[in-house]
Amino acid sequence: MTQIKQKRLVIRSLILLVLLGAVGYTLYSNLTKASQGEIHVGQTAPDFVLKDMNGKTHQLSHYRGKGVFLNFWGTWCDPCKREMPYMNDLYEEYHKKGVEILAVHVKDTRYLVENFIKQYGLQFPVMIDKDGDVQNEYGIDPLPESLLIGPDGRVKKIIIGNQNLKEKDFRSLFDSIKP
Template structure:
């Protein structure tokens, strides 16, 4: 009876060891960096906009969509805003939208920024930064380019130039 108990303990120990090793290995060597990947559907959201209305990802179905995570505290975010606005105005007659998701700043700060830069595309407020976490952001700005079919075409981490934006939006509208 004693040897049977010992064998059972060893088998259980080896099982726990294998499962633990698998879990640790998966966490350390997984190719995922937390961000949704190209070809994935972006995580859903429902956020209050600076216009006072609730905006959902589903509101933009069938349109080429640029989702830009930004904050006034981020120098790169500030420098790319005028170029995003130019692109929005340039594509005005097409099924195209830009959504700026602000990262946890107060209404006064966001509204002052919108006025200062003449932003006319939708600005949404991620007050508790839940959407930021769902998208797995590591740095700002981070921009997702979503095809009309609803899949992510590209993800750009860092500030974009006017050329970066134009190149991706052109490709996005052709998809």
């Protein structure tokens, strides 16, 4: 009987430690998330520099005077997979009208991103935020998340999560940030 009680005590102690660890991690996550950036409509979009898949450097502030559709996405994200073709189909037309699409992939391997680009035939710049610095600065969570940035560099609209956007929705969004 004493051995059985000791085993129960050990098992209960382990369960208690795991639960305390989970609570501690949750508290830590919530406290550090508060220190991430949080972007609001009307605010100037924070500047960043990332390289696209072709090695070209993109700095957000270099796009002043143009509208920017800044899209944070992931290869595993189903809404992203549905939205990308619409964005790609409209890219050339709106690029000529002064609207840039910048897609920032969040923390995935170059190989997976390259395969995604090939699969969907993406024409617009795709960058990888491998360390998550830009994602943290913008406070991005969940994916997808897009920011419409006007020619003045200010955030005009933020679209969070799965909105089931269609081509007509993207047209309206792109028109709203045309210079």
